Amino acid sequence: MATVEDRALSKTSLNDDIGEETRLRLYRVQVEIREAEQRAFDLFLQNLVKGTSHLSLGQEAVAAGFAVAMKPGDLSFCTYRGHAHTLARGVPIEKVLGELMQRDNGLMRGKGGSMHLTSTDHGVMGSYAIIGAHLPIACGAAWRAQYKGAKDVSVCFFGDGTTNIGAFHEALNFAAVWKLPVIFVCENNLYMEYTPIGDVTAVQHPAADRASAYGLPRIVVDGNDADEVYRAAAAAYEKARAGNGPSLIECMTYRHSGHSRADPAKYRPDGELEKWKERDPIKIYRERLKQFGIADNVIAGIDADVKQQVDDATEKCKAAPMPPLDILTTDVYADGGWAWRN
Amino acid sequence: MAELTYRDAVARGIAQEMTRDPDVVFLGEDVAKAGGVFKATVGLFEQFGPLRVRDTPISEQAILGAAMGAAMTGLKPIAEIMFSDFFAVCFDYIANEFAKSRYMSNGQVKCPLVVRTGNGAGSRFGAQHSQSVENWCMMIPGLKVVAPSSPRDVIGLMAAAVRDPDPVIFFEHKSLYATKGEVPDGEIVDTLGTAKIVRSGKDATILALALMVPRALAAADKLKNEHGIDCEVVDVRSLVPLDTQTILGSVARTHRLFTVEENPRLCGWGAEIVSIVADEAFYELDGPPVRITTPHIPLPAADILEDIALPTADRIADRVRKSLQS
Numbered sequence: 049m050a051t052v053e054d055r056a057l058s059k060t061s062l063n064d065d066i067g068e069e070t071r072l073r074l075y076r077v078q079v080e081i082r083e084a085e086q087r088a089f090d091l092f093l094q095n096l097v098k099g100t101s102h103l104s105l106g107q108e109a110v111a112a113g114f115a116v117a118m119k120p121g122d123l124s125f126c127t128y129r130g131h132a133h134t135l136a137r138g139v140p141i142e143k144v145l146g147e148l149m150q151r152d153n154g155l156m157r158g159k160g161g162s163m164h165l166t167s168t169d170h171g172v173m174g175s176y177a178i179i180g181a182h183l184p185i186a187c188g189a190a191w192r193a194q195y196k197g198a199k200d201v202s203v204c205f206f207g208d209g210t211t212n213i214g215a216f217h218e219a220l221n222f223a224a225v226w227k228l229p230v231i232f233v234c235e236n237n238l239y240m241e242y243t244p245i246g247d248v249t250a251v252q253h254p255a256a257d258r259a260s261a262y263g264l265p266r267i268v269v270d271g272n273d274a275d276e277v278y279r280a281a282a283a284a285y286e287k288a289r290a291g292n293g294p295s296l297i298e299c300m301t302y303r304h305s306g307h308s309r310a311d312p313a314k315y316r317p318d319g320e321l322e323k324w325k326e327r328d329p330i331k332i333y334r335e336r337l338k339q340f341g342i343a344d345n346v347i348a349g350i351d352a353d354v355k356q357q358v359d360d361a362t363e364k365c366k367a368a369p370m371p372p373l374d375i376l377t378t379d380v381y382a383d384g385g386w387a388w389r390n
Numbered sequence: 391m392a393e394l395t396y397r398d399a400v401a402r403g404i405a406q407e408m409t410r411d412p413d414v415v416f417l418g419e420d421v422a423k424a425g426g427v428f429k430a431t432v433g434l435f436e437q438f439g440p441l442r443v444r445d446t447p448i449s450e451q452a453i454l455g456a457a458m459g460a461a462m463t464g465l466k467p468i469a470e471i472m473f474s475d476f477f478a479v480c481f482d483y484i485a486n487e488f489a490k491s492r493y494m495s496n497g498q499v500k501c502p503l504v505v506r507t508g509n510g511a512g513s514r515f516g517a518q519h520s521q522s523v524e525n526w527c528m529m530i531p532g533l534k535v536v537a538p539s540s541p542r543d544v545i546g547l548m549a550a551a552v553r554d555p556d557p558v559i560f561f562e563h564k565s566l567y568a569t570k571g572e573v574p575d576g577e578i579v580d581t582l583g584t585a586k587i588v589r590s591g592k593d594a595t596i597l598a599l600a601l602m603v604p605r606a607l608a609a610a611d612k613l614k615n616e617h618g619i620d621c622e623v624v625d626v627r628s629l630v631p632l633d634t635q636t637i638l639g640s641v642a643r644t645h646r647l648f649t650v651e652e653n654p655r656l657c658g659w660g661a662e663i664v665s666i667v668a669d670e671a672f673y674e675l676d677g678p679p680v681r682i683t684t685p686h687i688p689l690p691a692a693d694i695l696e697d698i699a700l701p702t703a704d705r706i707a708d709r710v711r712k713s714l715q716s
Contacts, residue, residue, distance in 0.1 A: 156496035166495040173462065174491060174499060178482050184455020185487065191456055192463040195415065195441060218449035222456065225447065379497035380532055382555035389632040390583065
């Protein structure tokens with residue numbers, strides 16, 4: 049099997065099936081994620097981001113490729129490493145940073161935090177912090193679409209470590225048997241948390257090598273190339289919308305930072321990070337845009353625009369109040385309160 | 391008015407709600423074509439068809455996760471977990487997902503679903519198919535928890551649970567499936583969070599749930615007939631929301647409190663109620679509250695052992711009499 053690097057080198061022709069407008073969108077989304085995540089890290093160093101956070105630095109192409117290929121109404125189900133997928137659906141940077149900074153302007157006013165970003169108005173149906181939990185939940189949303197005759201697709205993002213938990217296998221079988229319009233996206237960043245995924249998994253490709261067990265095709269894509277991700281996503285959406293059932297897609301990628309803010313990632317072999325940084329998705333995509341004749345000043349304009357957006361969002365969040373204390377007990381039950389007795 | 395078994399009441403309750411609302415769907419292991427391993431859902435597949443009544447693989451996490459995903463996007467699923475003991479293999483959904491998604495999302499995510507399950511002992515199934523686990527669910531903020539004791543309540547509380555906007559855990563007692571009761575014709579809709587005084591009395595309040603309700607009633611008859619002790623029996627029905635007003639009102643009349651719980655002793659629902667009564671009605675009490683429970687043991691399979699583990703009418707009566715006469 050060709051490695052990611054082999055396949056990247058073998059790219060010989062410039063495909064134009066994606067088009068300039070979509071490519072500029074793919075680039076902008078990746079830069080937004082990069083800048084917002086980098087800012088989240090900086091704000092953590094300033095003690096303005098509290099709690100934990102799991103960054104997607106280096107994995108931006110997966111989020112961008114799948115989100116840009118979606119249609120309005122499609123649903124995203126994310127993990128605790130969900131900032132990227134939330135931003136990619138168009139959730140304002142301020143709402144995400146506000147939640148990380150536990151301010152009243154945050155997506156959930158500080159009640160959920162970094163690991164539970166949710167914006168149902170944008171189709172972000174939640175970020176789930178129990179490994180594997182959201183695969184069956186995405187099946188249920190897809191079941192609703194199937195039952196109602198709706199054409200939306202549910203997309204469920206998770207890491208390589210998730211492929212070794214029971215809910216992964218229950219969901220894959222369930223989705224295949226019920227032929228549900230759901231797409232399972234494994235972001236294989238090579239480490240479950242601190243341990244290399246290969247050390248704890250019976251097969252080389254933790255997701256794709258299990259696909260055959262559920263009657264699904266084996267799909268591995270270069271997760272650092274937004275074009276490749278976009279194409280794989282578009283094909284899977286088309287299959288789901290046509291009523292042809294689920295897909296399981298393994299995206300090979302790499303996280304530039306540790307598992308969480310607490311992890312300096314010292315377990316990585318020397319040179320590994322540097323090697324992957326040569327294949328930085330944003331670097332790859334900037335070169336791609338140039339190959340397609342996009343002018344440097346257009347690219348620089350996007351970079352500057354996004355930087356300004358992140359700066360503005362940061363200032364708004366710094367100025368935002370903390371949440372009022374009375375929301376402590378709201379929304380436990382559907383009546384808006386927490387009463388468990390009369 | 392017709393006489394119906396508790397088992398048939400389950401199917402009638404589900405059918406009532408599926409007829410009313412096309413968004414109500416039902417899934418579980420062996421529930422559709424086979425009509426359920428307890429035959430409590432016979433006829434639903436034939437009546438509502440394969441799109442609304444669906445057999446699943448043996449995948450409890452997939453069942454509850456799918457129910458949640460459907461609920462949060464607009465359906466009103468009823469999911470069956472065959473034995474409540476199996477909650478332990480899908481507890482993430484019960485404890486972490488259904489119960490917390492609304493709060494964590496600041497009210498964005500809704501989860502209007504019902505999980506119905508076979509709970510309780512009496513079938514000689516041993517320690518992993520006989521437990522009473524309602525207290526596992528009562529302790530989790532965000533859930534509602536009901537346990538009917540009669541066919542009429544099965545239908546009425548099922549309707550209330552399906553129509554409720556929150557996740558409801560619906561405990562059916564396996565040893566009640568064959569019992570019969572009078573059920574009115576037409577639609578029955580009850581209210582969650584309401585206890586029911588099923589026998590009035592002045593000397594002591596006995597709180598009970600599910601299978602323990604008929605046993606408490608039998609004990610009350612025995613106490614009246616043999617000892618002239620007049621007990622009030624309250625069917626708690628709903629652990630969350632908890633109808634504390636009915637309970638406190640009864641204690642204020644009888645001045646003695648007994649709870650009859652099938653769960654093992656530690657952290658049973660009775661402990662919570664005793665603490666509420668101690669806190670809010672201490673000076674109404676003429677004696678210490680008494681909890682009558684299954685001992686803190688796993689349940690045995692042998693009939694003679696299982697029978698002495700659960701509270702019986704004789705044990706309840708004996709405990710109440712000794713306590714009142716001491």
